[in-house]
Amino acid sequence: MLEQRIQQNFIDSADLKYQSAESLSKPVAQAVQAVLACVTSGGKVLACGNGGSAADAQHFSAEFVGRFERERPELAAISLTTDSSILTAIANDYDYNRIFAKQVRALGQSGDVLLAISTSGNSANVLAAIEAAHEREMSVIALTGRGGGKMGSVLRETDVHICVPHERTARIQEVHILVLHCICDGVDAQLLGDQDTPA
C-alpha cells in the first residue's frame, strides 16, 4: 500500500514533467535570455520565496555564484531568504509581508532581475517584492502554479511567467527545481557553448 502510494507520487511527478516540457520550454528559454542579459551587463538576480521555495531561491543562487555543472565565471545572484537579522528586524518592526520588498528596494537596481517563486502565486511577501522590483525598473521571472494566482495578474509584459499546470504544491515545487536547473544549464550553454558533456 505504502509502496504503491510512493510509486504513484513518482508517476504523477514524471507525468507533470512531460506535460510541462511542452508548455514551459518557451517561457523558460525567455527566462534564460533575461538572466543572461542581466548578468552579462553587470546586473544581478535577487531571489525570494517561502518554505520550499525559499530553499529553491537559495539553491539557484548557490549555482549562479558558485557553479552549476561546468566551470565558468561567477554570476551575481542573492537570495533574500538568508539573512536572519534582516528578516527578523523587518518582520518584527514592520510586517512579515515586507521582508522581501524592503530588501529589493535596498539592493535592486534598474536592469536587475527578481526571481519570485510561489506555488500558489498568492504569497503576500512575494507579491510585495514584485511591486518593489517594478518600482526599481527590474524585470521579474515568476515561478508559480495553480493558474498563477495573484502574481499572474500583477506581472508586466516584459516579465516572464513560468506557471506549472498543476494544483498540488509538492508537484509544482518538483517542476520548479527542474526549471531552475534548466535556467542554469541554458545560461551555461549560452556562455560556454553546448558541446561539453556535463560531469
Ligand SMILES: O=C(CO)[C@@H](O)[C@H](O)[C@H](O)[C@H](O)COP(=O)(O)O
Ligand atoms: O515545501 C512546502 C510544501 O511542499 C512548504 O514549505 C511550502 O513551501 C510553504 O507552505 C509555503 O509557505 C507555500 O507558499 P507558496 O508556495 O504558496 O508561496
Ligand SMILES: [Zn+2]
Ligand atoms: Zn516541499
